[in-house]
Amino acid sequence: MLNFAKPAAPNDDKRWRLVDSTMRRQGLNPRGLIEALHTVQEAFGFLDDQSLRYVATSLRVPLSRAYGVATFYHFFTLKPAGEHTCVVCMGTACYIKGAPQLLEAVHKDLGLAPGETTSDGKVSLLTARCVGSCGLAPAVVCDQEVAGKVTPQQLRERFSRWTRP
């Protein structure tokens, strides 16, 4: 530990600089692990072995702890998302107002279950605990855009637009 030197970035992808700057801002302190993982996910879309290893060794955190943190929190994902993402809110208000029917509609049409991506990598279906748009239940977040009072029909149309070749 005495001669600790921060390892070099895995490759010359410019996005590593963002990760480095987040880690430096915390003084390469192990306490900055979650912040660093947030930056990786923001820059690369997901956390893979390489990035977890890099962040862990840079912050002097055991690999097991980095992996533990990455898998403990729902927000982090270890696999790349599809081109489009659709997050169905499963909060109480949305549940009462028909979110399960939305999932059912997608399942019927595309055979997608929550957490899965279509085989062509076009669309990912995810669920959220609550997106906080309870006044507009049921809410769906399509490509970062919140849509309220969604009906299964509307969601079907959105999916068919996305999956069209």
Add this chain to the structure above:
Amino acid sequence: MTPDELQQIAETELEAQHRFRHRVHVCVAAGCLSCQSQSVKDALDKDIAQRGWGEHCQAKGVGCMGLCSEGPLVSTGVPAVNDRAVTERMYKNVVAADVGEILDSLEGPPVSRLVCPTDIPFFQRQKKIVLENSGAIDPERIEDYIAADGYRALIQALTEMSPREVIAQVVTSGLRGRGGAGYPTGLKWSTVAKSFGAQKFVICNADEGDPGAFMDRSVLESDPHRVLEGMLIAAYAVGSTTGYVYVRAEYPLAIKRLRNAIRQAERAGLLGTEICSTRFSFKIDVRLGAGAFVCGEETALIASVEGKRGTPRPRPPYPAMEGLQGQPTLINNVETFANIPPIIRKGGEWYAGIGTEKSKGTKVFALAGRVQNTGLVEVPMGISLREMVYEIGGGIPDGKKFKAVQTGGPSGGCLPTEVLDQPVDYESLARLGSIMGSGGMIVMDESACMVDVAKFFMDFCMTESCGKCVPCRVGTYQMHRILTAITNMTATPQDLAMLEEFCDLLKNTSLCGLGQSAPNPVVSTLRSFAGEYKAHIEEHKCPAGVCRNHTHDERPEGGAV
């Protein structure tokens, strides 16, 4: 920043605002933004510029106006002297194409097809303290907040009061933690103030994990400076120099506005070193949560701020003695901090005059589910559940019958018709088998199956259990298994007895609040809706007709045991 400079900024800003004869406010909080309120705001800006009205008409993006279900909301009006609130007219469901008509009608009669009546109980029954600026100020400009008496409480505390006097005011106010447990805020502050440590921390808990609750997000999006001011006053009172806001990564807009507010406050000399030329220094950093409900528990939150898995640890020692990095740490909820500036400004006595004997002040609720008016409301403590559902909520739509109101999220309970006349305060809700919680209030009508609802919450607790202690990790799994069997009509009466036993076990042996309160939805539905459980088990039918329709039974990946 001196008191005079603050006054100066406020006056300049007010003068600038009064130059505009007409004001049009557009809600740009997350609820209305998801109904394209930004395009309404852009259309307004464009139209005003085209008409050459820039001199006397201002379009302003403001925070949440409350009635989220009717968004985008727009309010217009000529402000009265010394009255900042623009409430003369409110329009609902506005789209970009309507803005011309709205601008045309500023002086004349309102656009009748868009009018949203403001004399309904939804608006009239509210008493706004935390939300006083929501819908009135631009959340992205510090000047607007200062013009609304912002940061006056901080300067008053720093220049005229000792830390002990600040705490005394908070004690007098009777304010209790708004995160759910209702621990007296003044007591917590004085414990931290008395604790000895090389450094002390102040943490704002904005990890609003309860499904169906969006109060904290709304406050951060509509009035972020208020939270910062509350934290600053707390830091001065307990002697802290570093603060963190732990906010959910799922709230990008709240994070953006919070970061922006921190930058502005730093630039204005209200955050940083030697604030207002006193010896008080304080800095605030944002920490992002990553989607773990258990991190709302304070020891788990501390672990998460330290970059670890969010698992709780036994208390004592309480964070007030040994928290972040082993130092005394004050943790309060967003809404608690947001209550502080008015308490300092108007005095603890004033605040103590609102509410009931043991629950003082107001509480913000996120009213959602099967009611006519859904959105954000702030009401005095002690209001009855009936008033919440039928007056403010406007009753149940589609001619359906009320069945239950759920408070407190997954840790709370479902309250039936019989208790609708009970007041809403910490003690009453606890007596009825629910909790105040952070303020989610979800109304259910006869189309909801209470066993299914209990299963929904148990599924939540099972997935969110951190796995550290066995009663919670295994108990929630087993309870969910039995509830699934009941909704699949395959359960036996023995299962029901077992379920009740689990309720008792989890409550008494779990490590933290998540496990201890996980049985609450089951206990409360068993108490009030035992008939529904019986119907599933003995008659193999679901009275509400919900069960068996679920082909999409969400299961955790991998399982919990």
